[in-house]
Amino acid sequence: MQASASESTASDSTAPEIRVAVDLIVLTLRDGALSVLLIQREDEPHRGAWALPGGFVRHGEDLDGAAYRVLADEASLGSGAVHLEQVRTFGTPGRDPRGHVVSVAFMALGADLPDPERGEDVADARWWSLADLADVTLAFDHAAVLEVAIERARSKLEYTTLAVTFLPGEFTVSQLRGVYESVWGRPLDAGNFHRKATRTEGFLVELDRHAAPTGGRPARLYRAGTGTRLVPPLLRISE
Amino acid sequence: MQASASESTASDSTAPEIRVAVDLIVLTLRDGALSVLLIQREDEPHRGAWALPGGFVRHGEDLDGAAYRVLADEASLGSGAVHLEQVRTFGTPGRDPRGHVVSVAFMALGADLPDPERGEDVADARWWSLADLADVTLAFDHAAVLEVAIERARSKLEYTTLAVTFLPGEFTVSQLRGVYESVWGRPLDAGNFHRKATRTEGFLVELDRHAAPTGGRPARLYRAGTGTRLVPPLLRISE
DNA sequence: CCAAAAGTGTTCTTCATACACCCATGC
DNA sequence: GCATGGGTGTATGAAGAACACTTTTGG
Numbered sequence: 136m137q138a139s140a141s142e143s144t145a146s147d148s149t150a151p152e153i154r155v156a157v158d159l160i161v162l163t164l165r166d167g168a169l170s171v172l173l174i175q176r177e178d179e180p181h182r183g184a185w186a187l188p189g190g191f192v193r194h195g196e197d198l199d200g201a202a203y204r205v206l207a208d209e210a211s212l213g214s215g216a217v218h219l220e221q222v223r224t225f226g227t228p229g230r231d232p233r234g235h236v237v238s239v240a241f242m243a244l245g246a247d248l249p250d251p252e253r254g255e256d257v258a259d260a261r262w263w264s265l266a267d268l269a270d271v272t273l274a275f276d277h278a279a280v281l282e283v284a285i286e287r288a289r290s291k292l293e294y295t296t297l298a299v300t301f302l303p304g305e306f307t308v309s310q311l312r313g314v315y316e317s318v319w320g321r322p323l324d325a326g327n328f329h330r331k332a333t334r335t336e337g338f339l340v341e342l343d344r345h346a347a348p349t350g351g352r353p354a355r356l357y358r359a360g361t362g363t364r365l366v367p368p369l370l371r372i373s374e
Numbered sequence: 375m376q377a378s379a380s381e382s383t384a385s386d387s388t389a390p391e392i393r394v395a396v397d398l399i400v401l402t403l404r405d406g407a408l409s410v411l412l413i414q415r416e417d418e419p420h421r422g423a424w425a426l427p428g429g430f431v432r433h434g435e436d437l438d439g440a441a442y443r444v445l446a447d448e449a450s451l452g453s454g455a456v457h458l459e460q461v462r463t464f465g466t467p468g469r470d471p472r473g474h475v476v477s478v479a480f481m482a483l484g485a486d487l488p489d490p491e492r493g494e495d496v497a498d499a500r501w502w503s504l505a506d507l508a509d510v511t512l513a514f515d516h517a518a519v520l521e522v523a524i525e526r527a528r529s530k531l532e533y534t535t536l537a538v539t540f541l542p543g544e545f546t547v548s549q550l551r552g553v554y555e556s557v558w559g560r561p562l563d564a565g566n567f568h569r570k571a572t573r574t575e576g577f578l579v580e581l582d583r584h585a586a587p588t589g590g591r592p593a594r595l596y597r598a599g600t601g602t603r604l605v606p607p608l609l610r611i612s613e
Numbered sequence: 614c615c616a617a618a619a620g621t622g623t624t625c626t627t628c629a630t631a632c633a634c635c636c637a638t639g640c
Numbered sequence: 641g642c643a644t645g646g647g648t649g650t651a652t653g654a655a656g657a658a659c660a661c662t663t664t665t666g667g
Contacts, residue, residue: 546619
């Protein structure tokens with residue numbers, strides 16, 4: 136969705152093509168808060184507004200490839216650092232004032248991602264916790280795109296092992312519980328969660344080491360297992 | 375993905391644009407078998423091969439609108455007849471020999487859909503049960519697209535009320551069970567399913583009428599409730 | 614009467630929940 | 641020792657699986 140340099144001739148009526156873009160919803164946990172990476176637009180339209188990182192797909196370029204490229208250009212993130220997953224494609228004609236733009240939204244989840252360096256054509260870039268975002272009006276239809284992605288993430292934690300993508304290679308059960316609590320926004324019973332996580336086949340692999348204690352008994356370290364589906368699921372409903 | 379009339383100049387190297395298309399996975403139950411609507415291509419590429427109905431999105435056209443238009447043109451189906459839902463977008467450069475085509479796949483589910491009339495630029499059109507499709511090689515990457523859609527449908531039956539979209543406005547619990555059995559490809563216990571379906575809030579609305587008996591006690595009629603999520607879910611796993 | 618499909622009851626087991634309790638560390 | 645977080649035990653209840661059984665129709 137970023138501006139290419141020349142858009143003064145926005146409404147050229149000759150042979151109007153549909154342009155294809157990718158938008159990224161980069162999510163991570165910062166101080167226990169689910170946070171999204173936004174960039175502040177330097178150019179029109181929506182100059183000065185906060186927006187999702189994005190960019191046009193180049194001819195001959197794979198959609199995933201475009202997403203990784205934007206991730207590198209606008210968020211300084213390599214492909215190893217994140218889990219990338221398509222969310223939905225948005226194509227309502229009026230969504231971009233520059234013309235008809237169909238944008239494929241990708242969700243990128245990563246562990247403890249670094250502060251972004253400011254890329255080109257970008258006034259600023261920073262992490263926003265969802266709470267802080269309540270007062271912000273995003274550019275384009277990005278508020279709706281973000282909402283769909285967040286809901287997708289919340290719901291995928293229920294029946295997949297996706298939560299581990301928010302954590303480094305080795306982690307404790309408490310950290311994993313922290314992911315669920317942050318993303319779902321509600322506390323979980325520590326004991327019950329521990330049993331559930333450690334006994335669900337394919338979710339975690341027990342290591343022989345422990346983390347440095349944080350005020351109590353040191354927690355055993357785990358790494359992600361090979362399973363992707365959580366059966367039975369870990370439902371967020373209740374009450 | 376259908377051919378527009380002029381594609382002799384397929385590889386024009388001047389300003390190669392990415393074209394946006396929609397592909398439709400139209401699913402219904404025919405004689406208790408999950409079936410998909412395919413059209414036989416009249417033009418190159420993949421002339422004579424079976425393919426998903428599809429077409430290019432027009433400038434200024436909504437993605438859903440394009441999907442409904444294709445549905446009307448190539449399957450003679452009105453928008454009231456089906457439930458339409460986006461599945462995923464496919465954009466690998468080599469997937470269409472005519473150039474770079476990004477295609478948004480939509481799943482369309484309907485009750486007892488009619489035999490298609492042959493549309494323009496189409497050699498033939500018919501329903502295929504999934505079993506019959508085992509021997510058929512589909513055009514483009516449509517086999518992969520179909521597989522993703524089928525898996526999406528199977529999995530959404532677990533935690534949503536989507537199954538009712540395969541049924542007419544009024545139906546029996548047995549018919550609903552038949553949907554699950556056909557889509558999942560395995561039998562379910564009639565008694566347990568009955569309890570689960572009738573007691574899950576928002577799934578079914580009981581009517582005061584009964585269906586004509588089919589060899590046994592007449593079954594009560596129901597219509598779809600207002601709920602969309604099935605909690606707790608109806609998991610297909612087991613054994 | 615019998616066959617067949619609809620619907621209910623019953624038993625067993627699995628699993629979520631709530632919460633008590635013990636374990637292992639730092640101070 | 642005490643505080644703190646890690647981890648286990650246990651009782652209760654909800655819900656799935658298996659299957660017996662009753663109900664209501666047609667022949």
